[in-house]
Amino acid sequence: xxxxxxxxxxxxxxxxxxxxxxxxxxxxxxxxxxxxxxxxxxxxxxxxxxxxxxxxxxxxxxxxxxxxxxxxxxxxxxxxxxxxxxxxxxxxxxxxxxxxxxxxxxxxxxxxxxxxxxxxxxxxxxxxxxxxxxxxxxxxxxxxxxxxxxxxxxxxxxxxxxxxxxxxxxxxxxxxxxxxxxxxxxxxxxxxxxxxxxxxxxxxxxxxxxxxxxxxxxxxxxxxxxxxxxxxxxxxxxxxxxxxxxxxxxxxxxxxxxxxxxxxxxxxxxxxxxxxxxxxxxxxxxxxxxxxxxxxxxxxxxxxxxxxxxxxxxxxxxxxxxxxxxxxxxxxxxxxxxxxxxxxxxxxxxxxxxxxxxxxxxxxxxxxxx
Amino acid sequence: xxxxxxxxxxxxxxxxxxxxxxxxxxxxxxxxxxxxxxxxxxxxxxxxxxxxxxxxxxxxxxxxxxxxxxxxxxxxxxxxxxxxxxxxxxxxxxxxxxxxxxxxxxxxxxxxxxxxxxxxxxxxxxxxxxxxxxxxxxxxxxxxxxxxxxxxxxxxxxxxxxxxxxxxxxxxxxxxxxxxxxxxxxxxxxxxxxxxxxxxxxxxxxxxxxxxxxxxxxxxxxxxxxxxxxxxxxxxxxxxxxxxxxxxxxxxxxxxxxxxxxxxxxxxxxxxxxxxxxxxxxxxxxxxxxxxxxx
Numbered sequence: 001x002x003x004x005x006x007x008x009x010x011x012x013x014x015x016x017x018x019x020x021x022x023x024x025x026x027x028x029x030x031x032x033x034x035x036x037x038x039x040x041x042x043x044x045x046x047x048x049x050x051x052x053x054x055x056x057x058x059x060x061x062x063x064x065x066x067x068x069x070x071x072x073x074x075x076x077x078x079x080x081x082x083x084x085x086x087x088x089x090x091x092x093x094x095x096x097x098x099x100x101x102x103x104x105x106x107x108x109x110x111x112x113x114x115x116x117x118x119x120x121x122x123x124x125x126x127x128x129x130x131x132x133x134x135x136x137x138x139x140x141x142x143x144x145x146x147x148x149x150x151x152x153x154x155x156x157x158x159x160x161x162x163x164x165x166x167x168x169x170x171x172x173x174x175x176x177x178x179x180x181x182x183x184x185x186x187x188x189x190x191x192x193x194x195x196x197x198x199x200x201x202x203x204x205x206x207x208x209x210x211x212x213x214x215x216x217x218x219x220x221x222x223x224x225x226x227x228x229x230x231x232x233x234x235x236x237x238x239x240x241x242x243x244x245x246x247x248x249x250x251x252x253x254x255x256x257x258x259x260x261x262x263x264x265x266x267x268x269x270x271x272x273x274x275x276x277x278x279x280x281x282x283x284x285x286x287x288x289x290x291x292x293x294x295x296x297x298x299x300x301x302x303x304x305x306x307x308x309x310x311x312x313x314x315x316x317x318x319x320x321x322x323x324x325x326x327x328x329x330x331x332x333x334x335x336x337x338x339x340x341x342x343x344x345x346x347x348x349x350x351x352x353x354x355x356x357x358x359x360x361x362x363x364x365x366x367x368x369x370x
Numbered sequence: 371x372x373x374x375x376x377x378x379x380x381x382x383x384x385x386x387x388x389x390x391x392x393x394x395x396x397x398x399x400x401x402x403x404x405x406x407x408x409x410x411x412x413x414x415x416x417x418x419x420x421x422x423x424x425x426x427x428x429x430x431x432x433x434x435x436x437x438x439x440x441x442x443x444x445x446x447x448x449x450x451x452x453x454x455x456x457x458x459x460x461x462x463x464x465x466x467x468x469x470x471x472x473x474x475x476x477x478x479x480x481x482x483x484x485x486x487x488x489x490x491x492x493x494x495x496x497x498x499x500x501x502x503x504x505x506x507x508x509x510x511x512x513x514x515x516x517x518x519x520x521x522x523x524x525x526x527x528x529x530x531x532x533x534x535x536x537x538x539x540x541x542x543x544x545x546x547x548x549x550x551x552x553x554x555x556x557x558x559x560x561x562x563x564x565x566x567x568x569x570x571x572x573x574x575x576x577x578x579x580x581x582x583x584x585x586x587x588x589x590x591x592x593x594x595x596x597x598x599x600x601x602x603x604x605x606x607x608x609x610x611x612x613x614x615x616x617x618x619x620x621x622x623x624x625x626x627x628x629x630x631x632x633x634x635x636x637x638x639x640x641x642x643x644x645x646x647x648x649x650x651x652x653x654x655x656x657x658x659x660x661x662x663x664x665x
Contacts (some may be wrong), residue, residue, distance in 0.1 A: 065442075065453055070457075088439050208426065
């Protein structure tokens with residue numbers, strides 16, 4: 001069904017169609033519309049879920065963990081401070097191998113109070129064992145939320161998935177949305193090792209170094225296996241619903257000399273910048289990463305690379321720039337832009353490319369000139 | 371009051387766990403599980419019991435134990451309970467948490483779970499300090515007690531968690547003590563007959579923490595009650611009833627010194643602090659006899 005919706009509403013629609021058993025959530029700007037919509041679906045009978053209105057994000061994730069151990073399909077949504085507050089439990093969810101699906105609406109962390117888009121909140125979760133995907137349009141937010149349940153709950157994965165939406169830049173903008181009936185695309189949930197009083201086990205018991213080490217390795221194995229599951233899910237999604245996704249979204253990369261690498265809505269701005277640059281005779285392309293964990297193989301051989309980070313690791317550099325640099329053994333021009341919701345237009349991105357200085361870092365709006 | 375003969379012979383904790391000799395917590399958990407029976411899931415934050423449950427792949431328990439982060443037990447139990455009720459499973463969900471995991475780091479999650487009407491029993495076993503980490507003060511440590519972080523005796527009074535719980539208006543709440551297993555057994559069974567959140571706060575004497583010989587655990591617990599320092603009661607739909615052992619103790623308490631003197635943690639406590647303790651005990655008795663759950 002075709003309609004117009006915000007990014008937040010698209011997520012809520014997808015959750016309604018997948019039908020989690022338990023949703024535990026706490027409000028936070030700019031995510032609140034998601035949990036408000038879900039509460040409304042539950043109250044009006046459009047969604048048969050247990051909605052647990054917890055008193056904090058720490059408890060939201062803890063309640064999802066408890067429900068998931070009892071064989072529930074679970075969902076929550078958060079942002080920024082809320083994600084940071086639940087950090088102890090995000091580690092727990094992945095370590096316990098629970099396929100919880102969460103939407104994180106990317107927002108900067110205080111102080112000062114700032115509610116606008118930034119990716120540092122999600123980057124601080126990158127080592128927890130969660131799969132991470134970043135989306136750029138309302139339709140992609142919807143489609144990826146559907147796919148996330150199937151990927152997380154796949155027996156080769158059994159890890160939680162975090163879907164990242166840029167605060168306001170995607171959560172609150174309206175775009176066309178085509179909703180679907182997921183049907184057989186989302187199979188019923190069958191988790192192994194659910195709690196059963198007739199077959200009692202300890203969950204998260206004290207664990208010695210040898211077993212703990214093995215469990216960590218098993219998380220990494222599943223993270224690697226997730227690559228195949230994501231690929232199959234993308235292909236199946238395309239067969240069912242006709243929309244095609246990959247680990248990256250590439251725009252005019254084939255013959256490009258210089259490639260702009262980014263995450264989220266900046267990747268859509270970058271596509272417009274590419275067209276402007278090509279009119280000027282600069283053979284540029286855009287490579288927007290969708291999946292950040294597991295981190296995909298990127299085809300950047302022989303290209304000049306400009307990476308835009310909407311995040312920063314103090315004392316080190318842009319997290320995406322570092323990831324691209326170290327995974328591909330390629331030097332990059334690292335642009336830090338858009339922190340705290342700073343406006344970054346396609347003209348700005350074109351300017352980054354024109355003035356690229358490979359091997360350097362540039363803070364947009366702070367350093368006067370590239 | 372149940373007789374010992376009415377308490378089932380089934381055991382749900384294996385013998386020879388790594389709990390300290392004379393551990394009050396072991397007695398409490400033993401009778402809690404006997405009262406709850408096999409269709410029970412225990413949710414447990416970091417605490418002494420979590421430390422002696424066994425090391426993977428072994429467990430000392432014959433009911434499922436879901437370990438949770440320190441401050442998250444009640445929220446984790448909310449998720450389990452919610453899913454069990456949705457699936458129309460009658461499995462009982464019991465949080466079994468220490469005083470640190472209840473009065474301090476777990477307070478917010480517990481308050482939220484009670485306010486939301488979570489269908490579970492929350493048991494706080496209270497040894498009045500962080501035992502697992504080597505006896506640091508907690509919100510439950512009584513005035514004047516020495517811990518490793520209050521070497522001169524705790525200058526503040528014990529937090530009244532029962533009053534905090536009472537403010538959430540649960541259908542049933544009670545206090546108990548490891549030295550009165552029949553009373554504890556009956557209160558657990560009763561708590562599990564209610565829908566919604568219920569709470570039992572159990573005093574758990576601790577030989578290494580309270581610094582008394584291991585064979586004195588039952589005796590120390592009885593002295594806590596007989597001196598009136600610990601009052602056994604239950605509160606059903608707001609009506610507070612003092613339990614039999616405490617009724618007798620309130621009428622004719624043994625001197626407080628008989629409870630304090632055998633415990634190394636109270637060694638050297640000054641007369642002024644003892645006087646404050648006595649005044650607070652008297653006020654507590656007056657209030658509870660009058661049926662007032664909240665000071």
